[in-house]
Amino acid sequence: MASTPGSRPSTTTIIGWLIAAVILGGLAILVVLNAQSIWTSFFPPEAKSVEGQEIRDLYDIVFIIAVAIFVVVEGLIIWTVIRYRRKPGDVDLPPQTHGNNLAETIWTVVPTLIVIFLFVISWQTLNSVEAVSAKPDLKVRAIAGQFQWSFDYLPADAKADTKPIFTVTAPIGPEGGLVLPAGQTTHLYLQSPDVIHAFYVPQFLFKRDVVPGIVNEFDLEIPADVAGQTFRGQCAELCGVGHRIMVFEVRTLAPAEFQTWLDGKIAEASATPPPTPSGGPVGPPVNVTAQGVKFLEAALTAPATGFTLHFDNKDASVPHDVDILDASGKKVFDMKDFPGPEVRDIPVPPLPAGSYTFLCSIHPAQMTGTLTVQ
Amino acid sequence: MATTTLTPAASSYRSGLYEWVTTTDHKKIGILYLVNSFIFFFVGGLLALGVRTELATPGLQVLTDEHVYNQLFTMHGTVMIFLFIIPILAGFGNYVVPLQIGAPDMAFPRINALSFWMLPLGGILLLMGFLTGGAAAAGWTSYAPLSSDRVGAAVNAGAGPGQDLWIMALVLIGTSSILGAVNFLVTIFKMRAPGMTLFRMPILVWTVLVTSVLVLMATPVITSALIMLFIDRNYGGHFFDPATGGNAILWQNVFWFYSHPAVYVMVLPAMGMISEILPVFSRKPLFGYKAFVFATAGIGALGFSVWAHHMFTTGAVYLPFFSLMTFFIAVPTGVKMFNWIFTLFRGQLTFSTPLLFALGFLTMFLIGGINGAFSAAVPVDFALHDTYWVVAHLHYVLFGGSVFGVMAGLYYWFPKMTGRMLNEGLGKVQFVLMFIGFNLTFFPMHQLGLAGMPRRIADYAANAGWNDLNLAATVGGFLIAASMLPLLWNVFISLRAGKVAGDDPWEGNTLEWATSSPPPPYNFDRLPEIRSERPLFDLRHGRTVNH
Amino acid sequence: MASSQSVLTTGDPGHAVEEHTPLAGLAHDSRGGISNPILGMLLFICSEIMFFSGLFAAYFSVRASTTPWPPVTQDELLNEHFHLEPLFAFILTVILVTSSVTCQMAVWAIRRDDRTGFIRNIAVTLVLGIIFLIGQLYDYSMLGFGISDTPFGTTFYTLTGFHGAHVFGGAVMLSVVLYRGLAGQFSARHHDAVEATSLYWHFVDVVWIALFSTLYIL
Ligand code: HEA
Ligand code: HEA
Numbered sequence A: 001m002a003s004t005p006g007s008r009p010s011t012t013t014i015i016g017w018l019i020a021a022v023i024l025g026g027l028a029i030l031v032v033l034n035a036q037s038i039w040t041s042f043f044p045p046e047a048k049s050v051e052g053q054e055i056r057d058l059y060d061i062v063f064i065i066a067v068a069i070f071v072v073v074e075g076l077i078i079w080t081v082i083r084y085r086r087k088p089g090d091v092d093l094p095p096q097t098h099g100n101n102l103a104e105t106i107w108t109v110v111p112t113l114i115v116i117f118l119f120v121i122s123w124q125t126l127n128s129v130e131a132v133s134a135k136p137d138l139k140v141r142a143i144a145g146q147f148q149w150s151f152d153y154l155p156a157d158a159k160a161d162t163k164p165i166f167t168v169t170a171p172i173g174p175e176g177g178l179v180l181p182a183g184q185t186t187h188l189y190l191q192s193p194d195v196i197h198a199f200y201v202p203q204f205l206f207k208r209d210v211v212p213g214i215v216n217e218f219d220l221e222i223p224a225d226v227a228g229q230t231f232r233g234q235c236a237e238l239c240g241v242g243h244r245i246m247v248f249e250v251r252t253l254a255p256a257e258f259q260t261w262l263d264g265k266i267a268e269a270s271a272t273p274p275p276t277p278s279g280g281p282v283g284p285p286v287n288v289t290a291q292g293v294k295f296l297e298a299a300l301t302a303p304a305t306g307f308t309l310h311f312d313n314k315d316a317s318v319p320h321d322v323d324i325l326d327a328s329g330k331k332v333f334d335m336k337d338f339p340g341p342e343v344r345d346i347p348v349p350p351l352p353a354g355s356y357t358f359l360c361s362i363h364p365a366q367m368t369g370t371l372t373v374q
Numbered sequence B: 001m002a003t004t005t006l007t008p009a010a011s012s013y014r015s016g017l018y019e020w021v022t023t024t025d026h027k028k029i030g031i032l033y034l035v036n037s038f039i040f041f042f043v044g045g046l047l048a049l050g051v052r053t054e055l056a057t058p059g060l061q062v063l064t065d066e067h068v069y070n071q072l073f074t075m076h077g078t079v080m081i082f083l084f085i086i087p088i089l090a091g092f093g094n095y096v097v098p099l100q101i102g103a104p105d106m107a108f109p110r111i112n113a114l115s116f117w118m119l120p121l122g123g124i125l126l127l128m129g130f131l132t133g134g135a136a137a138a139g140w141t142s143y144a145p146l147s148s149d150r151v152g153a154a155v156n157a158g159a160g161p162g163q164d165l166w167i168m169a170l171v172l173i174g175t176s177s178i179l180g181a182v183n184f185l186v187t188i189f190k191m192r193a194p195g196m197t198l199f200r201m202p203i204l205v206w207t208v209l210v211t212s213v214l215v216l217m218a219t220p221v222i223t224s225a226l227i228m229l230f231i232d233r234n235y236g237g238h239f240f241d242p243a244t245g246g247n248a249i250l251w252q253n254v255f256w257f258y259s260h261p262a263v264y265v266m267v268l269p270a271m272g273m274i275s276e277i278l279p280v281f282s283r284k285p286l287f288g289y290k291a292f293v294f295a296t297a298g299i300g301a302l303g304f305s306v307w308a309h310h311m312f313t314t315g316a317v318y319l320p321f322f323s324l325m326t327f328f329i330a331v332p333t334g335v336k337m338f339n340w341i342f343t344l345f346r347g348q349l350t351f352s353t354p355l356l357f358a359l360g361f362l363t364m365f366l367i368g369g370i371n372g373a374f375s376a377a378v379p380v381d382f383a384l385h386d387t388y389w390v391v392a393h394l395h396y397v398l399f400g401g402s403v404f405g406v407m408a409g410l411y412y413w414f415p416k417m418t419g420r421m422l423n424e425g426l427g428k429v430q431f432v433l434m435f436i437g438f439n440l441t442f443f444p445m446h447q448l449g450l451a452g453m454p455r456r457i458a459d460y461a462a463n464a465g466w467n468d469l470n471l472a473a474t475v476g477g478f479l480i481a482a483s484m485l486p487l488l489w490n491v492f493i494s495l496r497a498g499k500v501a502g503d504d505p506w507e508g509n510t511l512e513w514a515t516s517s518p519p520p521p522y523n524f525d526r527l528p529e530i531r532s533e534r535p536l537f538d539l540r541h542g543r544t545v546n547h
Numbered sequence C: 001m002a003s004s005q006s007v008l009t010t011g012d013p014g015h016a017v018e019e020h021t022p023l024a025g026l027a028h029d030s031r032g033g034i035s036n037p038i039l040g041m042l043l044f045i046c047s048e049i050m051f052f053s054g055l056f057a058a059y060f061s062v063r064a065s066t067t068p069w070p071p072v073t074q075d076e077l078l079n080e081h082f083h084l085e086p087l088f089a090f091i092l093t094v095i096l097v098t099s100s101v102t103c104q105m106a107v108w109a110i111r112r113d114d115r116t117g118f119i120r121n122i123a124v125t126l127v128l129g130i131i132f133l134i135g136q137l138y139d140y141s142m143l144g145f146g147i148s149d150t151p152f153g154t155t156f157y158t159l160t161g162f163h164g165a166h167v168f169g170g171a172v173m174l175s176v177v178l179y180r181g182l183a184g185q186f187s188a189r190h191h192d193a194v195e196a197t198s199l200y201w202h203f204v205d206v207v208w209i210a211l212f213s214t215l216y217i218l
């Protein structure tokens, strides 16, 4: 039978409520102590692009309305539940109300108006975020392939598939990343050779999928006061084993510095490429195999007189390389990456005896091992 | 009199294994559905605990191979959705719908048995992936071309046959759903007792009706998509491969054309159960019965026009239309929310466990609905898509909504199914633990998402500022797991020595309480007359009370 | 607490008599109108329509992203084969449409209780269905491209293949109906299985007409 009204709660119930009270109390104390940081944690990070700022303004409105609805409705539930619990004297039935057309109309019409309002303001923001400038200051093509980003800098009159002036292949680090001029508008094309990825920079409050077979494009305007900063970007669409490591950096430079950087890169690109070391192997071969975004060898030994890296990349369409770092973490040998399946013999110049780390600069977290030079 | 003099059917439930395997009785099949779904709930839960353990702190501490992590969440999502929540709601429907409309059984009892037995088969097929070199690993959404390309198998969806097994399992489970939907529809249209007009049907029956229409129209579409995926993977097809003229976005369109209506398949019956429970424990009729029916139908209809809200960032869909439709779907859901609240309003609430879980549903589903509406504002979704915000949303609706609803239903109908009450004390302990654990797990995910943590990653940088929130979520996950122990213990002791329920322990309103607990094989000896949606209430209080 | 006693005694028996239908009356569909198996089949056909809609949607989407259509490849011979010859398929269409007519004649016959007419027409329908299947296999063997040859081949074989599988399923159902008909199980009053099978067969026919129009003509 149903528990009779007014019956005393069982011991387990009391214990249950006690535990709940302790936990809720603890939570409340934590909340009070960290009120400020808790409040900010309900908002996206401060926006570092003009589009991001517009999205942030929209978010703030949506958030306020959502909190208002939440407080009203949740409050109504809690108040009703507390107010109308069954009391010992409640034997007769409460009034059997079946409905009320006026009430139904109100709670159909009011939410409808609210959502129409929300739709209109988000549509406006959408239009200005999606708008593309007829003459952007810069055009860049971001290429997302398993599992690495690279950035093609394009001529001013470029289309989606124009040949780049130069390419930044390292997605992170002082030599790499997506470098953007502050106070200017950049037009981005997104391109994928394999599966779907997504371009996502939390500080821009923005992401766009990189879909094979489709070129997505959008404008990104960095405010003038956001120069000299670095932001983390990350692939946001599951793209395979290496999805997590598909990170990149966005670096913003003041227009003058950006120009210097750009000129430097252009000059570098037009200079004749360094002659690839020719001739046969210069030393005994050392075998390294990459498979499934892993090195099959965890430890290598090599003579101090130099050797030939016999590198077998078995991962179809996944680029890997083998770089060697000394004990201090300095790069002493830098190899150019190439996608598998392919085998290459690469001569490595003599290294002083000692212990080194070798790693794939594209998948450093998963592909690393030790190299002992004797 | 007649009902009570029937042989207490409890004994027939202790009959042998053979009886259970060959049964075509909708009540036994319903119970089989529930048991089977709970087993898979534990499987899916264990996989989730694996996910949470790995994410507890930065660094790869449990797993070395990220492929395994991808398998964990893929199989977690797949198992929870296709083998737990959809089937368990179908199970409640199976048990309760024929009783509530005064029918002796489902329209096609043997097809009903067939629908059920396809489920464990599909489940085993799915899980075999783990034993054969790697389960599916492309997410429960299995976006092509990641899932369709075998060439890059080593880095894509996995080298083993897991993805193919996933496809086959889903085709099997989908077929089971379709057959079940046909069965429900014919049962509801054709087998109602005299006097049970459409607008006297309990709301649960209405929600099952609308759910069945959704399944009937949407599930075949994903079956076609799965077949295309299979052809691409195994026969060199070109549906999804853009390099050879296919279309990479096609999969998403077809998948979400099914999977958005499917999220209402995952919640409407739970809403129906809540709508049965709230009136009983507040001693009032459901407020706005007809509004409920129209809102349910409205959600069903709108549900077919919003699928691309999962694809806002693809750059390949017309954004304003899908944004507007997605916003609109908040309106009928809001109508339901307010009607529930006004059902409680000025009632006399008894806080039995079913009501507690039902209130858990109201308070938590509200959060899940509202944080879903954030994503309807397209530019906001540009920021939130594929972050932990979405993970928070989906668990607030699926766990805070559907699972709380399932628990409410379990405590409510367990007496009818077994003849014995579940222990109230243990029930309340479970509720408190689960409620706290749930919020501790999934609330911080809002903040993680806003801070930019993408979903589906096995690890994160220690300096990203995500450590505390992730740890909290992991602790909460284990608290949820712990909350399942009182439930298991409760079921165990109550089956043996629980309080005897009698025919109608809750003063119910609907026909299932007019027969014995558990009901005899063909449910009813005689039926009370049906003059409203609360035939038993009328019987108890006479038809004089204001109708 | 309301026990079952109150359930059955507090109600006003005088009022409720005509509503108290005994169990036996409930065991079958009691609500008149369309019978359960036929309603079930109609609903199942709805789901089948959605299944083919999915495949057709894929076809049009892939077709839209592949220009020209049929595609042009390096292989001259293949390009030739991509231009399908509708004549043979048209003959198949005529066969299938005819089988739909004979199927309906079988239904009319059994409604009149004309069992020989029924069996004759079902048999003809089955034979026509099998001829269609054989014809389709023959057509496949003459086509110079396979399922992995461009999106054209993929969509062509998927659509026609799944239609063929449905024809096969329909033929199995027809065989069962024929067998039961020969065993004398059907009469003017009792022939739901015949009605349901014929609905399915008509559906398969309509799908083929849609396929023929899109693949061979459009
Ligand atoms: C039970 C399942 C369920 C339910 C019911 C819902 C309900 C809703 N969902 Fe959710 N959704 C999922 C399951 C579900 N969802 C899942 C599993 C995913 C992730 C899939 C994946 O990628 O893995 C997802 C993802 C998802 C997205 C994609 C996010 C992204 O990937 O970027 C969006 C975007 O719009 C969305 C929106 C909504 C909306 C608007 C509702 C609405 O129906 C909610 C309506 C309810 C309310 C709003 C509350 C009550 C209303 C009121 C009190 C009235 C007043 C309110 C207002 C005026 C706002 N959902
Ligand atoms: C009904 C649906 C449902 C349910 C109930 C849950 C339940 C849970 N989910 Fe679920 N989840 C999804 C549906 C669901 N999830 C979906 C669709 C996805 C998306 C997948 C994708 O991206 O493809 C997802 C993704 C997802 C992620 C994101 C993974 C990622 O993106 O990397 C996480 C992370 O924390 C998570 C956690 C949990 C946890 C901790 C629970 C807990 O509630 C689980 C509770 C635990 C149990 C029920 C265990 C049983 C108890 C015992 C065994 C007792 C004994 C053990 C101990 C006491 C230790 N889920």
Ligand code: CUA
Residues within 6 Å of the ligand: A144, A147, A196, A197, A198, A235, A236, A237, A238, A239, A240, A242, A243, A244, A246
């Ligand atoms: Cu690339 Cu995820």
Ligand SMILES: [Cu+2]
Residues within 6 Å of the ligand: B259, B260, B263, B306, B307, B309, B310
């Ligand atoms: Cu959706």
